[in-house]
Amino acid sequence: MITVHRLRWFERELHTRIPFKYGIATMVKVPHVWLEVTATVAGERVIGQAADHLPPKWFTKDATRGLADEVAEMKTVLAQAGSGAVGRTAPTVHALMQDVAAAQSAWATAAGLPALLSHFGVTFVERALIDAFCRRHQTTVGAALRGNGLGIVLADLHPELTGMAPADGLPVSSLATVASRHTVGLGDPLEESEVVAAERPPDNLPVSLREVIRRYRLRDFKIKVAGEMGAAVDRLERVTRLIAAETGGDYAASLDGNETFTSVADFREFWELAQARPGLADFWAHLIFVEQPIHRDHALADAVGEALKGWADAPPLLIDESGATAADLRRALDLGYVGVSHKNCKGVIHGAANRCLLTRRGGAVLRMSGEDLSNVGPLALPQDLAVQAALGNASVERNGHHYFNGLQEWPAAIAAQVVAKYPDLYAAAAGSGAWIQISAGQLRCGDVNRHAFGGALIGLESGAPGPWLEQG
Numbered sequence: 001m002i003t004v005h006r007l008r009w010f011e012r013e014l015h016t017r018i019p020f021k022y023g024i025a026t027m028v029k030v031p032h033v034w035l036e037v038t039a040t041v042a043g044e045r046v047i048g049q050a051a052d053h054l055p056p057k058w059f060t061k062d063a064t065r066g067l068a069d070e071v072a073e074m075k076t077v078l079a080q081a082g083s084g085a086v087g088r089t090a091p092t093v094h095a096l097m098q099d100v101a102a103a104q105s106a107w108a109t110a111a112g113l114p115a116l117l118s119h120f121g122v123t124f125v126e127r128a129l130i131d132a133f134c135r136r137h138q139t140t141v142g143a144a145l146r147g148n149g150l151g152i153v154l155a156d157l158h159p160e161l162t163g164m165a166p167a168d169g170l171p172v173s174s175l176a177t178v179a180s181r182h183t184v185g186l187g188d189p190l191e192e193s194e195v196v197a198a199e200r201p202p203d204n205l206p207v208s209l210r211e212v213i214r215r216y217r218l219r220d221f222k223i224k225v226a227g228e229m230g231a232a233v234d235r236l237e238r239v240t241r242l243i244a245a246e247t248g249g250d251y252a253a254s255l256d257g258n259e260t261f262t263s264v265a266d267f268r269e270f271w272e273l274a275q276a277r278p279g280l281a282d283f284w285a286h287l288i289f290v291e292q293p294i295h296r297d298h299a300l301a302d303a304v305g306e307a308l309k310g311w312a313d314a315p316p317l318l319i320d321e322s323g324a325t326a327a328d329l330r331r332a333l334d335l336g337y338v339g340v341s342h343k344n345c346k347g348v349i350h351g352a353a354n355r356c357l358l359t360r361r362g363g364a365v366l367r368m369s370g371e372d373l374s375n376v377g378p379l380a381l382p383q384d385l386a387v388q389a390a391l392g393n394a395s396v397e398r399n400g401h402h403y404f405n406g407l408q409e410w411p412a413a414i415a416a417q418v419v420a421k422y423p424d425l426y427a428a429a430a431g432s433g434a435w436i437q438i439s440a441g442q443l444r445c446g447d448v449n450r451h452a453f454g455g456a457l458i459g460l461e462s463g464a465p466g467p468w469l470e471q472g
Helices: 067-085 093-111 115-137 141-146 209-216 229-247 264-275 302-309 326-335 348-362 380-391 412-421 446-451
Strands: 002-022 025-041 044-053 177-184 220-224 252-256 287-291 317-319 339-342 367-370 395-397 426-428 434-436 442-444 469-471
Touching (some): 002 067, 002 093, 002 115, 025 067, 025 115, 044 380, 067 093, 067 115, 093 115, 093 348, 115 141, 115 348, 141 348, 141 380, 177 209, 177 252, 177 380, 209 229, 220 229, 229 252, 252 395, 264 302, 287 367, 317 326, 326 339, 326 348, 339 380, 348 367, 348 380, 367 395, 380 446, 412 434
Parallel strands (some): 177 220, 220 252, 252 287, 287 317, 339 367
Antiparallel strands (some): 002 025, 002 469, 025 044, 177 442, 426 434
């Protein structure tokens, strides 16, 4: 049995090393929240941890709202999920979180909040509880998923998976490495000559796309496209020409549509404009998929399915922001999409069930993409990588190490703990702090596969103010 006793929420403001423009927002700082859950698991009282950014303009993408209002709303969502978990008892992590999710959904519906936002609170608690479970049983998240120690009932998320065990739809082992798929943001400088002097950080890490590729020897890329169609195609041509030159033509790329288009017809106009550009003729062989080109308000409409049926050579399309609930993936596949993204903020159990559905329905034809919310350490990034590796997502968007200051804004003691726990992922920086290690475009996952969602606790309270919320 599992009983949740207490939740403590903490916060640290993190600053980017360079501005990150994603859609309608440009991030220069962000609240980073972590949670400590105290629970009894199999008769022993244990602590579990989870962490994440509170990124304005991703969960709602409402240009009219203030950033502070959105952050406050996200905190309300977290607090509500926490209050739904405190004092709750259930036989498994899955059963307990199903109860919390049901209560959260009822509250969010009455409050008029979208599922993607309201479910974020549930997934935060879920991750901390999975961490507590793994610590109690001295296991890893990959083993807990494959062996179904979490008690996942796949049919609760996808009825057609009745009788299927997670091991039937997940890889037999976690990946040892994943490709770091580098985000090319909408405002990112491509050449050193484009770097604004005032925005160059006081470190020795690269800023321009060309120098980033050379430093990390990257081969996987995620290119954001948005804005006026002609200008978007122009930039796409510049980006892909640079990538091809630096990689010798040995690369793979996804496009992030940033919900720019309101219909398939609008997206098709952009696509055909790009296809007609001679300078992009060689790019299409390197494209792996297009992520969320159509705004979430329209992405799962009947009209999308009708339009995709009439578009024989449409590129493979994935949903991202539209994948808030399990039903959304089933709907998307029925309309003609070929897959969905995984982020831990959308749920670990949710992601495992989606991977199993893709396995059952389409095997290698259907796809899951590993995606990012500028994930950073000391806790969120290793946990996310451990799940991505367990789900078999071999190319994972990673941009937190590029846009943020590594662990430079955390106490030196925390950075030292992280380097000791994940030495193949982090290396100590000169003076203090730590930086991610990328070798030949790959992130090594050996240590996160052994220790993420388990192992020695990281003392995140070091140098931090008290919790902004205690529950229980």
